[in-house]
Amino acid sequence: MHRPGTDPDNVRMEDVLCDFCHRPWVEQIPMIEGHQGSVICGRCLRVAIAELSREAPKGTECHCTMCLEQRDEPGWQSPAHPDAVVCRRCAEQAATTLERSPDFQWSRSGEPGEG
Numbered sequence: 001m002h003r004p005g006t007d008p009d010n011v012r013m014e015d016v017l018c019d020f021c022h023r024p025w026v027e028q029i030p031m032i033e034g035h036q037g038s039v040i041c042g043r044c045l046r047v048a049i050a051e052l053s054r055e056a057p058k059g060t061e062c063h064c065t066m067c068l069e070q071r072d073e074p075g076w077q078s079p080a081h082p083d084a085v086v087c088r089r090c091a092e093q094a095a096t097t098l099e100r101s102p103d104f105q106w107s108r109s110g111e112p113g114e115g
């Protein structure tokens with residue numbers, strides 16, 4: 001997501017916000033972009049992975065902010081911004097991408113408060 005009032009012709013790093021916690025992007029914080037400018041930061045992704053690894057009730061479905069699809073699977077909903085939901089598939093893909101990135105030493109098993 002972009003900070004309200006962002007000039008679409010001059011988007012800066014600090015104009016890009018995590019859809020799940022609204023933290024602005026800085027170089028030290030890993031972020032993964034989804035469709036149409038959706039973004040999840042490494043901290044929110046780590047929480048999502050932990051929550052999605054627990055057993056989910058049957059019949060749970062979600063509309064994912066990252067892939068924009070209605071998914072017949074559980075999703076993690078941001079407690080701070082309930083309109084932001086990431087599906088298990090997108091969370092797993094994003095986590096794999098961040099773990100492989102040479103720019104960050106990110107791991108899904110790290111501390112929840114870490115980048």
